[in-house]
Amino acid sequence: MAPQESTAAAAPDLVIPLHYYDNNTMFTSITMHAIFVYDQVLDPEKLRSSLSQLVGHETWQKLGARVKKGSKGYELHVPRTFTSARPAIAYKHVSLDMAKADHPAASRIPSSSSAPKDRPALMGNPEDWTELCCGADAPKTISDYVGSDRPLTGLRVVSLKDATIVNLHWLHAAADGMALKAILDNWQLCLQGREAEVPLLHGFEEDPLRELGLHPKEKFDLEGSELSKWGTASYALRNGYNIAIGAKETRTVCIPGSFLKKLRETALEDLRKAGETDTFVTDNDLITAWFSRLAFSHLPSSKPCTIMQAMSIRRALEKDLLPAGRPYVSNCLSYTSVLKTKKEVDQSLGLLAKDIRRGINKHGSREQIEAYWSMGRKNEWPLGPMPIFFGQSNMHHIGYSNWEKVRANFTDLSAACTTGKEGPLYPSFVTQIQGGIAYPDGFIVTGVDPAGNTWLEGYRPGGLWAHVEKLLKADN
CATH class of the missing domain: 3.30.559.10 (Chloramphenicol acetyltransferase-like domain)
Known part of the structure; x- marks a missing residue:
């Protein structure tokens, strides 16, 4: 064409x-x-x-x-x-x-060349x-x-x-x-x-997910903890200004590979001390746990906190709705949430990372995806099939999306180089910018660059980044 x-x-x-x-x-x-x-x-x-x-x-x-x-x-x-x-x-x-x-x-x-070598920093x-x-x-x-x-x-x-x-x-x-x-x-x-x-796409003229959520066989793991309509109204009243028109600040964070290695050592020691026999956690679990502790650091210890993550569900749907080997270019997501208090978040990096891993494993199953979107369909009016918020109406809610599997930092455009280029040409920096409504406390991990640094973009209500920067400079 x-x-x-x-x-x-x-x-x-x-x-x-x-x-x-x-x-x-x-x-x-x-x-x-x-x-x-x-x-x-x-x-x-x-x-x-x-x-x-x-x-x-x-x-x-x-x-x-x-x-x-x-x-x-x-x-x-x-x-x-x-x-x-x-x-x-x-x-x-x-x-x-x-x-x-x-x-x-x-x-x-x-x-990548201007990134810090041994400690995280706000990069602009x-x-x-x-x-x-x-x-x-x-x-x-x-x-x-x-x-x-x-x-x-x-x-x-x-x-x-x-x-x-x-x-x-x-x-x-x-x-x-x-x-x-x-x-x-x-x-x-x-x-x-x-x-x-170039392969053919799946779902060009028809919607392959049109029945997702219509055939639940079990309840969603967190059912009963979702915000009720009154709770949603209360949350909206508390946070509506920040969501709709309040001042927001965006920052870029760089996390060096050497620091991530130290995080892993700390988390594994936490898990061993707690008697956990399964100590598997991913880099995403560690980054989400570590940064969530920073994001909640200004809150009182009793404050309810929810950590929500978006998950691609393409692989989970391969057995019935999405054939393997055919790309699906559309939105194909579900969500996992971890409910804590600020005090519980602070207690252990390793245990928090492990709870995040358990949530992803549990909520990413085919049965739980079906159950989650069954709840989503029941609450679709008037905004459409929106993510469900779990927690309390007075919670501090943060959300994450991790693009590491996109491998955007390894996008090779050497074939367009005007001077000729031997070998691949990767970007020196990758970022994501949202136009329109910016989630009031949301973070996108844009991925790992060829030097091993992990990059994160964050949208926060005005004033909260100053607290994070202070802690990073104090090496806390």
């Missing part, structure tokens, strides 16, 4: 209803920006044409759909043929006649480089797409004399983090002239 000018361009669009789990207020209120900074000059036309080629590929066309409001809700209108008038992707190229170090915003972007405020990377006119919510004929997927390339900033952006309703992995992997294939290796 390469762009072409012909009578086929006048054919009616293919109309697809927005999939059930894509169509909630959270996903339609957020545009995702995956930002890659390369310390090489890349050919913007090669980047544009290869991404357009991918979106024009059979079954991938949905990424070039236009959003319209139909009689039964949002619809995706997929052009039968992409043309110069109706391209596969939105595209913007900005050329700046200066080096990265000389640009007031670009010079403030961190990198993404708000300083958001306009450069995203543009002042960047789409934010679904209202910026409806009726505009804007494709769901966009590319912004900022060229400097010695660097290139690549921004791949999309409405969250089109894709989650693991869908991004499929997009990046296959974009690289197209860039390298290997389009024949």
